[in-house]
Amino acid sequence: MASMTTPRLPFLPARTRSAVAATSSSSPSSPLPRRSIKCSSSTNANSAPLPSTSRQPRAPVADGVGSADLNGLRAPPIPVADSPLPAYRDPHGLPRPLTSADLMESSGEGLKVAYQGFPGAYSEAAAKKAYPNCQTVPCEHFDTAFQAVQNWIVDRAVLPLENTLGGSIHRNYDLLLRHELHIVGEVRLAVRHCLLANRGVKIGNLRNVISHPQALAQCEHTLTELGIEHRQAVDDTAGAAKLVAEQMLQDTGAVASSLAAELYGLDILAENIQGRKSQCHPFYDACSGTYYTSG
Ligand SMILES: O=C(O)C(=O)C[C@]1(C(=O)O)C=C[C@@H](O)C=C1
Structure with missing residues (x-):
């Protein structure tokens, strides 16, 4: 040959x-x-x-x-x-050598991004909006997410620093200072809350609703109109959906995203139940790294 x-x-x-x-x-x-x-x-x-x-x-x-x-x-x-x-x-x-164009890359390919809450939380959606190809890492509490960045377990954390109704989330400003991390970007996410319940449960069966306190506040008007009397606060919206599904609650609904409904197998009984058509929340990206803007 x-x-x-x-x-x-x-x-x-x-x-x-x-x-x-x-x-x-x-x-x-x-x-x-x-x-x-x-x-x-x-x-x-x-x-x-x-x-x-x-x-x-x-x-x-x-x-x-x-x-x-x-x-x-x-x-x-x-x-x-x-x-x-x-x-x-x-x-x-x-x-090949790294170029400055690579440093501007914001798709998040290869990045691990922490957020607070369970999969399906709005914070996860914000992380995905900031870095569409990142790997999201759920964290139990805000300080877990900060610690994860500080210990190099993740590259970034996307966390809410403001709520439309509640204003500044002081806890996160405080953690930001304590962990000596920087804000490197901002992403705005339109929050559209849904009322979720287990399959077969009707709005009339609901006596309680659980969610993040901000989500409950944003939906207060609609929940009252629907005749649901009791509210209970939990750490995040997706966590509320998970709890309703896992405990197969029949008289309790959750306020969370449509993605949470899909992930935990719940029905959507009502959509867009927040006070305004949608609430735009700023989320911040805490780390030491490249600045980006999005949303
Ligand atoms: O619980 C969530 O899903 C979150 O991502 C947190 C958070 C927030 O604190 O801003 C996000 C939006 C909702 O309105 C309520 C809660």
Whole structure:
């Protein structure tokens, strides 16, 4: 086979190697093909300047043997380093240098982002909005999320610092100072609350509703109109949905997102039950890193 007679050509891509093999097979007496080299200042991939070492003047090369006759002594064969391959086309698949464009990357590919709550919480949706391709990491409490960033368990944490009704969430400002982390971005998320319950449960069966205190406050008007008397606060909206589902509660509903309904197998009894059509909440991204804005 032609490729078996082709000498080892370092730094040549397969396509070039087979072209060389074809040339050498046409003149079987030459183990090394003669190749014409074009020097050019163009940046075109196929005509990029040759590496400086290959442009040094050389002793005449004996035809077909790749070695030079110097003062009657036969020099060792000269390795074929005069490939027209530009430096940036590395056939060995070595990593390419990081560019400033990479640093601006905000898709979150490869990032771990902490949020407070269970999967399906609005904070998770905010993290996904900020970094669509990130891996989200649920945390039990706000300080767990801060600690996770500080201990390098995650790269970022996306946390609410303000509520439309409640205003600033002082606890998170306090944690921000205590953990010496920075705010590197902001994302705004439209919060659309749903009333969720177990399959078959009707609004008329509900006596209680559980959720995050802010979500309960935002839906107070609708919940009263629906005739649901009791409220109970829990740590996050998705946690409320999970509790209703796991305990198969028949007289208790949860205020949470439509994603939480899907994740915990609950029915949506009412949609968009917050006071306004939607509430836009700012979430902040705590870490030391690149600044981004979104939303
Ligand atoms: O409980 C959640 O799902 C959260 O992400 C937290 C949070 C908040 O504190 O701002 C987010 C939006 C809701 O209105 C209520 C709670």
